[in-house]
Amino acid sequence: MGPAAWTFNERGTISLERCAQAELDALLVPGLVNAHAHLDLGGADALPAGASFTEWLLGVGGVRQAERDVSEVAASEARGLGRAGVVAVGDVDGSAGRGTEGRRRAGMGGRSYLEIVGVSRDGARSNLVRTLALVDRLGAGRGDLGLSPHAPYSVNADVLGEIARAAAHRRLPLAMHLAETEEETRYLLKGDGPFVGFLDTIGKGAPFARAPGLRPVAYAERMGLLAAGCVVVHGNDLDDTDIACLAQHRTPVVYCHGTHRHFDRPTHRWLDLDAAGVPLALGTDSGLSNRGVDLLAEARRLAADRPELPPALILRAATEGGRRALGLDHGAACFLPGTASDGLLLAGPPGDIESRCGAEVADWVLRGASQVLVTILAGTPVEAPEGACRAFLDTPQGQG
Numbered sequence: 001m002g003p004a005a006w007t008f009n010e011r012g013t014i015s016l017e018r019c020a021q022a023e024l025d026a027l028l029v030p031g032l033v034n035a036h037a038h039l040d041l042g043g044a045d046a047l048p049a050g051a052s053f054t055e056w057l058l059g060v061g062g063v064r065q066a067e068r069d070v071s072e073v074a075a076s077e078a079r080g081l082g083r084a085g086v087v088a089v090g091d092v093d094g095s096a097g098r099g100t101e102g103r104r105r106a107g108m109g110g111r112s113y114l115e116i117v118g119v120s121r122d123g124a125r126s127n128l129v130r131t132l133a134l135v136d137r138l139g140a141g142r143g144d145l146g147l148s149p150h151a152p153y154s155v156n157a158d159v160l161g162e163i164a165r166a167a168a169h170r171r172l173p174l175a176m177h178l179a180e181t182e183e184e185t186r187y188l189l190k191g192d193g194p195f196v197g198f199l200d201t202i203g204k205g206a207p208f209a210r211a212p213g214l215r216p217v218a219y220a221e222r223m224g225l226l227a228a229g230c231v232v233v234h235g236n237d238l239d240d241t242d243i244a245c246l247a248q249h250r251t252p253v254v255y256c257h258g259t260h261r262h263f264d265r266p267t268h269r270w271l272d273l274d275a276a277g278v279p280l281a282l283g284t285d286s287g288l289s290n291r292g293v294d295l296l297a298e299a300r301r302l303a304a305d306r307p308e309l310p311p312a313l314i315l316r317a318a319t320e321g322g323r324r325a326l327g328l329d330h331g332a333a334c335f336l337p338g339t340a341s342d343g344l345l346l347a348g349p350p351g352d353i354e355s356r357c358g359a360e361v362a363d364w365v366l367r368g369a370s371q372v373l374v375t376i377l378a379g380t381p382v383e384a385p386e387g388a389c390r391a392f393l394d395t396p397q398g399q400g
């Protein structure tokens with residue numbers, strides 16, 4: 001049997017593409033999208049979760065201050081993603097453009113959200129101005145940039161609205177770490193808890209004079225971030241009202257399961273979000289809070305840890321859900337004749353795959369240990385091995 005191609009289009013049914021030249025059994029699936037990563041933190045070992053999230057955050061600052069060729073670190077991380085089936089990444093660039101340069105040099109698609117941090121009003125404002133100048137330097141016309149106000153506790157409240165307006169004006173997509181911890185919710189509601197000590201340690205003041213008294217999602221809505229299309233990264237601490245608000249704005253939520261486990265957080269409300277119509281995507285965050293940044297491994301780990309989640313839902317989040325969150329073209333994930341462009345070949349599908357339904361195929365992808373044979377980006381293999389796989393890719397089916 002030659003390779004089989006499967007797509008979410010046509011309601012998840014399997015379409016089989018045969019290839020006479022290839023002595024290879026493989027399944028062609030849409031390319032994976034890692035919707036949240038930090039390429040500029042690549043290569044570093046995980047930091048222990050510690051006694052609190054804020055303690056871990058201080059450790060991240062230490063990694064950033066270390067002497068490293070950040071552009072090359074990011075490029076290397078992006079190449080690693082590419083070899084593991086990822087065709088696009090939602091990267092948060094906290095390195096003044098060096099992460100973006102590395103991603104581009106590695107040929108990795110997706111979007112670089114340029115990170116804005118600034119606890120004080122003046123600090124946040126000057127960082128916004130500097131970041132918009134960086135957008136111009138990196139080339140907004142390339143359509144692969146966005147802005148990322150880091151988190152509610154690290155960006156001044158008076159400037160969040162300005163960031164939302166600047167993003168809308170410049171047509172720059174937004175992503176923000178939001179509702180990540182119960183401590184963050186507590187800080188926004190009451191102005192107390194571990195973030196007070198964290199901000200004291202940093203010594204840059206506080207992001208607001210008085211706690212807004214809002215949960216993170218309501219806070220982001222008030223600041224105009226949700227109306228500006230901001231992607232919510234994490235969304236771990238959500239109540240029913242938060243979920244309804246996210247659904248109303250059609251706000252995508254990027255879930256990072258490995259990081260969730262790293263911090264041993266309460267069960268993520270993935271199914272509630274899906275039932276409410278909130279678009280879901282998957283990310284890995286950085287290796288500082290995960291076992292690595294392999295998105296297929298992440299999806300498999302999620303399927304193993306949460307057997308109640310339908311495999312097709314997980315795979316959809318790992319592919320077209322990510323494309324949607326990042327605002328990428330959907331056509332690139334489609335394998336209808338003449339349209340295929342981004343995807344990956346998985347080795348060794350069962351011989352009767354033709355007769356299996358989409359849900360069974362998704363189950364095989366997530367429950368098995370099939371290896372990525374090759375990633376295909378814009379119709380071109382990424383570091384393709386020689387031999388049969390190459391022969392498949394040279395066929396009309398392999399090229400879409």
Ligand SMILES: [Zn+2]
Nearest residue numbers: 038177285286
């Ligand atoms: Zn992150």
